[in-house]
Every structure is written in structure tokens, then in C-alpha cells.
Amino acid sequence: MNLEPLIETTRAYSCISCAKCTGRCPLARASYELDRDGGYSPRAVVSKALQGEIDDHSGMIWDCLTCNACALKCPSDVDFPGFVRQARSKIRKERANGQVRLCTGGSQLSEIANLMAERDLQQKRMDWVGDLQVAVEGETLYFVGCLPYFDLVFPDVVHTQTIAQSMVKIMNAAGIAPVVLANEVCCGHDKLWTGEEDVFKALARKNAAMIQERGVKRIVTSCPECYRTLKLDYPEFVDFNVEVVHSSQFLSELISDGTIRFKDEPETERTVSYQDPCRLGKHMRVFQEPRDVINSIPGLRLEEMTETKAESACCGTSAFSGCDKVREKIRLDRLSQAKSTLVTACPKCQIHFKCTQHTNQTISPEVQGIEVKDLANLVAEAMEAHV
């Protein structure tokens, strides 16, 4: 397989084999701890690529979580996740499937995204709106993402539609009735990162057209993967130029300018931890705003986990792929660092953590009992009834 163009665009040629990437990689650490002879190593992958030793069956290309921890440490500015993404795309263009292994729920979501890309589906995805105020046209759009579908695919694990309800409740309290698209399609993030570039582009073109024809000036997303995809990847792949912010940035803005306020008396006092989602933190460098939001909620005290911000480990899975004991270990290590509530700003982090709590019968009662909760739900619960 000719990887020369990727080696050039991702600066892999400048690797000095220092192994700082491997030292930071959560997959390397967890796989080494479980099997000392078989640890994952991004340094070794780069080295093999430079020597022309990576073929299109290489599991090494499919194992990476694309979390970006390695790239933030690399002294030669090698974009390893970018290399992996492009290699996956090249493999899938030249051969059928590569070695992508989706879990059952991930496969169902992947099929739904295929249908959205191929057909003009009339979806039934607005049931969660209820009495909340939303609009058909306007300046601010709330990009719901796959939240309605997550609840169908993981009914015993999550209720992520409550995140959308909290966000629109907060927006309404701030005097905004956001545009919500009745036929919004998947942002395409997972398709892009598992090598299905053509499906990604079909999805991106549909969303871009729907959003731009509504006169939207600003998009708010709940999912960090939607955030990165709409903000960075859409302008690269399709005709799209709209401001995009993540819900944590939007909430931080509303709190700091006094638009939303909290009840004076907190219902509970508790110490919480915060999980930096990879796409929000290590990809887009949004570290402070979610912390500012947590610290502004009366009764909450944020205590950082051992590894935070650029040093934090991910939730152990990306694009619902490759889920196994190594990735479960990453999640369990993360949960065992957390206080009784682990705040996330990513619905997918929540799914993966809760899925492990739901399915692993051997974890301790302490880890089992950690409440995993989205930032927007916390804000909506703590808000004054009338603003």
C-alpha cells in the first residue's frame, strides 16, 4: 500500500522515534498492562509506515482510538490520528471493509447513517421537543446529532434525549427558540474516522444544504464529535461556512454574561469529576469552559482526576469500534479515578461508560455506583425556574 502522500501530509517523515507518543497513548498503556508482550505503539506504526511495512490488512491502523493524546506530545508535530484516518480511508477505497469492528449498537447506528446518506428519509426524530420552543428558521441552530437514535439503540443504558431537552430548555430561558431540523442527518463523524469518506461527504452535503438554507449564523452542538466535524471537517470537504460552538462554550457564555442564573440554595452539595472528551479537549483544545460551567453551579465542587486536560485518557472507544478488554480497562481506570459523579460533555462518553457499568458484572460497587451525567443536564437542573 502506498502511504507516501499520507506520510507527507501528516508530517510522519519527521518522526525522530522518541516514543513520547507511545508513552502518552492510553491504548499503549492499557494493552501493555494486560499483555506485556503485545502493547500498542504509535511510534512503531509510524516507523513501519516509513519503511513501507504497513499493508492494508494491518490491524495497527484500526486499533488506534484517534484520541490525539500522542499528537499533543509529539516534538515533530506528527499528526498520527490524521495519518490513521487517511490510511483507513485509503484501505476502504481500495478494498471492501478493512478491519473495522463495530459493536452491535455501533453497527445499528452505522446502518442508520447509511440510510440517511442514501435516501431522503422522512424521520420521526422530534418527539423529545414536547412543549419546548423551537423554530424552522433563524440565526441559532441546535444540532441535535444522534441523541434520538442513541436512546433507541441503547434503551437500557442511556436517555440522551434529556440532554437535548436540557439544552433547548436553557436556550428558551435565554430567549432563544433555536432552529431544530426535522430531518437533520448524522454529522458523519464515525464514517469519516472509519474510512467511509464517500458516505461522510454525502451526509455532510445534506446537513450543509439544510443548515445554510435556513439563514443560520451559529450552530450549537451537544456532541463534541459533531462540534469538531461541523467546525473543522465540513469546511474542508464540502461548501460550508457557519460558526459552530460546543454546548459547554455556549453555556459558559450565558452564565458569565448573567443571561442564565442558578437557584441560590443548591439541592445538594457534592464533589464531581470531569471527563475531557477527546474531540472537545485534545482535538479542539476546549478545556476551560466546561470547568467554568461546573464551578459556577452552586453546590458543585470540581476535583480534577489524576490525569486531566491534555493529559487525560479518553473513554476508551471511538466510533463504536474495536471494543474489547483493553478498551474496557481504559474506561474502568478512568471511572476508578472519578468522584461519585463523573460529568461529561459528550453523549458518547456517557454511553461507553454506562454501557460498561451496565454489562460488566465484576466491577466494584463504588465504580458501579458512579453517576455519569451530562453538563447540560446539571445546568438545567440548577437553573432558576424563571430568568
Ligand code: SF4
Ligand atoms: S512522538 Fe512524534 S517524533 Fe516521537 S516517536 Fe512519536 S511520532 Fe515520532
Ligand code: SF4
Ligand atoms: S490517537 Fe490516541 S490511541 Fe491513537 S496512537 Fe495516539 S494516543 Fe494512542
Ligand code: SF4
Ligand atoms: S462500551 Fe461503547 S463501543 Fe463498547 S459495546 Fe458499549 S456502546 Fe459499544
